[in-house]
Amino acid sequence: MKMKINQRYRFCIAPMMEWTDRHCRYFHRMLTRRALLYSEMITTGAVIHGDRARLLACDPAEQPVALQLGGCDPRALAHCAAIGEGFGFTEINLNVGCPSDRVQEGRFGAYLMAEPALVGDCVAAMKARVHVPVTVKCRIGVDEQDPEEALDALTAAVERAGVDALIVHARKAWLKGLSPRENRDVPPLDYDRVYRLKAAHARLPIVLNGGVASVEAAAEHLEHVDGVMMGRAAYQEPWRLLAVDAQAFGVPAPFSDPKAAAVALIPYIERELARGVRLHAITRHVLGLFRGVPGARAFRRHLATQGVKASANAVTFRDALALIDSGQAAPRTVDTVAA
Ligand SMILES: Cc1cc2nc3c(=O)[nH]c(=O)nc-3n(C[C@H](O)[C@H](O)[C@H](O)COP(=O)(O)O)c2cc1C
Secondary structure, three states: OOOOHHHHOOEEEOOOOOOOOHHHHHHHHHHOOOOEEEEEEEEHHHHHHOOHHHHOOOOHHHOOEEEEEEOOOHHHHHHHHHHHHHOOOOEEEEEEOOOOHHHHHOOOHHHHHHOHHHHHHHHHHHHHHOOOOEEEEEEOOEOOOOHHHHHHHHHHHHHHOOOOEEEEEOOOEOOOOOOOOHHHOOOOOOHHHHHHHHHHOOOOOEEEEOOOOOHHHHHHHOOOOOEEEEOHHHHHOHHHHHHHHHHHHOOOOOOOOHHHHHHHOHHHHHHHHHOOOOHHHHHOOOHHHHOOOOOHHHHHHHHHHOOOOOOOOHHHHHHHHHOOOHHHOOOOOOOOOOO
């Protein structure tokens, strides 16, 4: 079924390095059929010189799934976008928000907030090479920039280049003085800035990101913007994702409770283990699934002690699941995300 363009971005799960790898995305897809998933950021250098088969593998069951690229050279980005499309990604996203030292040395990521014309060139070059949507994820500004001007300038440049959607992490990044982690919490959130951007750009899908701690909170933002992107809350408490299809898309959840979703993951685990993947590589993403449910701590402990062994297999996971009290497998509602 072809979705209306604005439906496509309604609920997104953020790109997160070391977290949203292909196992994580497959697991998240069990919890929501409709959310748009994002890969970890992969730099153009890694795509061009690295182990592509490992970096860009994605399972058809993950769709829709976007590849996030890091880079600032239009030709390299266009080349990598085409490679990503070939691997099956159905969107290419450019990172204009990451403030790590590595990114600053390469003058990409959040650094690009100061180079809107170059970002426009990057988008135009990628658009010319791929058939799938090309999107950008940015901040409202960096360092001393005025978020009114900086975000308007970036938006104008990417809109002219034909960008298909803009995802805005609703806070500044400080390139000097704050760690990447602090840059996700310390600069204050400014949701109104993103709402104003949407009001001024009726035809460009705008997705709000940053500090969205529940699916209910996401639904409130959807009154003002086309989509919401959830990061840490989705990863640390994946049970929340079971509410996404009903609340954001008005269709039934794929499973009635987290335990049923976990059981449905077992065939995937068996398949991946047969290919040489370690159990922990998959189950590390599942640890927060039962937060607040009786047995959750024992579940996590079993996976932390037994699940990390080289010999761990699907039975280890089944044993961990048996520790969850099925009668109460729906977690209590928790409104805030653990730090
Ligand atoms: C562990 C981790 C890794 C991240 N890696 C990326 C990344 O590769 N690309 C990116 O654009 N943002 C990255 N982010 C930022 C998130 O995509 C998101 O913008 C940020 O966490 C704010 O959203 P949240 O408050 O819902 O978590 C990362 C965040 C975390 C916690």
